[in-house]
Amino acid sequence: MTALLALVMGAGVSIIVSARLWPQSSERRDRRLSKVADFEADLRRAGFERVPIGVFAGAAFALGLALGAVALALTGVVAVALIALVGGSAAPVTIVRVRSVQRRNRNRLVWPDVVDHLVASIRSGVALPEGVAGLAESGPVVLREDFAAYTRQYRLTGSFRVALDELKERLADPTADRILETLRMSRDVGGSELPTVLKSLGSYLREEQAVRHEVEAKQSWVMNAAKLGSAAPWIVLLMLGTRPEAASAFNSLEGAIVILIGLGVTVAAYLLMLRIAKLKDDRRWFA
Numbered sequence: 001m002t003a004l005l006a007l008v009m010g011a012g013v014s015i016i017v018s019a020r021l022w023p024q025s026s027e028r029r030d031r032r033l034s035k036v037a038d039f040e041a042d043l044r045r046a047g048f049e050r051v052p053i054g055v056f057a058g059a060a061f062a063l064g065l066a067l068g069a070v071a072l073a074l075t076g077v078v079a080v081a082l083i084a085l086v087g088g089s090a091a092p093v094t095i096v097r098v099r100s101v102q103r104r105n106r107n108r109l110v111w112p113d114v115v116d117h118l119v120a121s122i123r124s125g126v127a128l129p130e131g132v133a134g135l136a137e138s139g140p141v142v143l144r145e146d147f148a149a150y151t152r153q154y155r156l157t158g159s160f161r162v163a164l165d166e167l168k169e170r171l172a173d174p175t176a177d178r179i180l181e182t183l184r185m186s187r188d189v190g191g192s193e194l195p196t197v198l199k200s201l202g203s204y205l206r207e208e209q210a211v212r213h214e215v216e217a218k219q220s221w222v223m224n225a226a227k228l229g230s231a232a233p234w235i236v237l238l239m240l241g242t243r244p245e246a247a248s249a250f251n252s253l254e255g256a257i258v259i260l261i262g263l264g265v266t267v268a269a270y271l272l273m274l275r276i277a278k279l280k281d282d283r284r285w286f287a
Helices: 002-021 026-045 053-075 078-123 128-133 141-157 160-171 174-189 194-241 244-250 253-277
Strands: none
Touching: 026 053, 026 078, 026 160, 053 078, 078 128, 078 141, 078 174, 078 194, 078 253, 128 141, 128 160, 128 174, 141 160, 160 174, 174 194, 194 244, 194 253, 244 253
16 A cells, blocks of 8 residues: 555656656747746836846845744744745745736826826827827826836937837836837827827726726725735744744644645635636736
């Protein structure tokens, strides 16, 4: 029976490892590159556009090591220290994603105002490059720094296309992509329908905001309760780990298994909760 169990476990490990060792398909490689590009966009939105991914990963791992050492010193439980190591390493990634989402949500509120400003500039006869540059002074406060960077790039190169490309990469937002690509197309091919198109886009964005706010308001209290429920058992575990008899019990094989099973259940439930409550975001078709 023991030999059969060992064979089954060995086969499972071989299957898991083989997925990493076999040559990767182009689709899997493209998916991995897409995830890296998405995280780079999150870094830019979070305000860390000058931080390379390698440096960020090293800093995250160092933080995880420090938290793991602190947890081991306080509780003496190896399993708790390993969880602190993993959690500390994942915390910077989580913070970046949270800040990215927060900035994207703030930007989502002001895009209709940006559209209104552009429409007013176009109707007053201002050239498109100068109308976009005007947003650095009279546009929404949360976007003025980004449009100031566009203005500097445009003054430096004199190229509207190059300045728009840099602004798109800096904003990393699908709504910004649609607005800026509309301006680019109008600049390239001409036409008098740009104010009408922008007004229609502004109306659509305001309707989308109203629906999203209503859904988010109904989901917020459920999300907060779920987060509290996920964190409560681990707070209790840390408190128990300060007692010598509890620390010795959790340092045993059975105690480590209980902690790891609890961690797996908590992570799975939390990810499922986020998956169910996540609202669909637009894709960047013009990135």
